[in-house]
Amino acid sequence: MENLKIIMMTLMMCLMTMFIISCNQNNTSTKNQSQSDNLRQKQIEDSLKVVEQKRIEDSLKVVEQKRIEDSLKVVELETFKNSIEIIKYYTSSPNSAGGVDCNIIWKNLSEKTVKYARFTVVPYNKVNDRVKGKYDYNDNGEKVLKVTGPVKSKQIDGYGAYWDCVWYNWTIDYMLITGIEIEYLDGSIISTSDVNIIQELGYTRKPNS
Numbered sequence: 001m002e003n004l005k006i007i008m009m010t011l012m013m014c015l016m017t018m019f020i021i022s023c024n025q026n027n028t029s030t031k032n033q034s035q036s037d038n039l040r041q042k043q044i045e046d047s048l049k050v051v052e053q054k055r056i057e058d059s060l061k062v063v064e065q066k067r068i069e070d071s072l073k074v075v076e077l078e079t080f081k082n083s084i085e086i087i088k089y090y091t092s093s094p095n096s097a098g099g100v101d102c103n104i105i106w107k108n109l110s111e112k113t114v115k116y117a118r119f120t121v122v123p124y125n126k127v128n129d130r131v132k133g134k135y136d137y138n139d140n141g142e143k144v145l146k147v148t149g150p151v152k153s154k155q156i157d158g159y160g161a162y163w164d165c166v167w168y169n170w171t172i173d174y175m176l177i178t179g180i181e182i183e184y185l186d187g188s189i190i191s192t193s194d195v196n197i198i199q200e201l202g203y204t205r206k207p208n209s
Contacts, residue, residue, distance in 0.1 A: 077197050079190055083110045083182060084117075086202040087156065091123070091166075091175050098134065099165030100172045102145055105158035106202075112184040114151040120144050120179030120193070125171040128207040133167030141167065142178070150185065174205050 085107040092101040102121060108114050122142050125131050132141025143166050151157045177198050181191035192198065 073194070073197070076192060076194065077200060080180070080192060080197055080201055081109075083108075083190060084180065084201055085109055086177070086198070086204075087158070088203045089119075089121075089175065089177060089205065091172060092162070094168075094170050094172065095165070097165075098168045098170045100133075100167045100169065101162045101164055102143075102166045102175060103158060103162040104145065104147075104177070105156065107156045108151045108153055110184070111153050112186060112188070113153065114147075114149045114182055115185045116149060116181075116183040117147040117151065117157075118144050118179075118181040118183075119147075119177055121166075121175045121177055123167050123169065123172040123175050124207070126173040126208055131169055131171055133169050133172075135168055143167070144179075173208070176205055 087105040087107060089102070089104040092103075094100050100123070104119055104121075106117070120142060121144075122140060123131050123133070130141065132138070145163050145166070147157060176195075178195055179191070179193040180198060180201075181189065183189045198204075
């Protein structure tokens with residue numbers, strides 16, 4: 001009987017020991033899991049911070065690029081407003097073969113003598129659709145009209161002169177200037193294809209209403 005008690009006591013102690021070990025293991029596992037979760041959460045937060053920082057940097061770059069572009073546009077506009085005035089430009093009525101002449105009257109506002117001036121023009125019909133000439137092999141009807149100087153400072157050019165049969169198309173009603181390049185005798189060149197700037201240089205042909 002005494003031996004049975006001893007065996008029972010020993011068994012109870014073993015069970016208690018196993019229970020305590022199991023509890024400790026569970027606590028350790030829970031602690032490790034918690035540490036792993038915390039590490040994962042920190043990694044996610046760090047990644048989000050990097051993404052947000054990149055977004056802010058990209059936004060600042062866009063703003064700065066826009067500011068630079070706007071500043072350059074202002075400089076370009078002032079350069080052209082001090083260089084050339086567009087007094088008038090127009091097309092003739094089509095001749096018997098459908099040929100359309102072009103005329104551009106302009107003034108050299110700069111202090112320098114113009115060697116060459118080149119005007120990029122495109123034709124439109126009466127319903128404001130862009131068209132092209134019968135013999136134009138490009139898709140947009142664009143032409144470059146060249147003036148050979150010298151055109152001196154403050155001199156007006158274009159009266160009594162025109163470009164003969166630039167396009168052959170019975171439907172052409174008017175043209176627009178879409179680009180200007182001015183080359184001076186000193187070798188310097190200014191150019192623009194910004195129609196907003198060109199519209200600020202004096203006469204602007206409005207689309208038909």
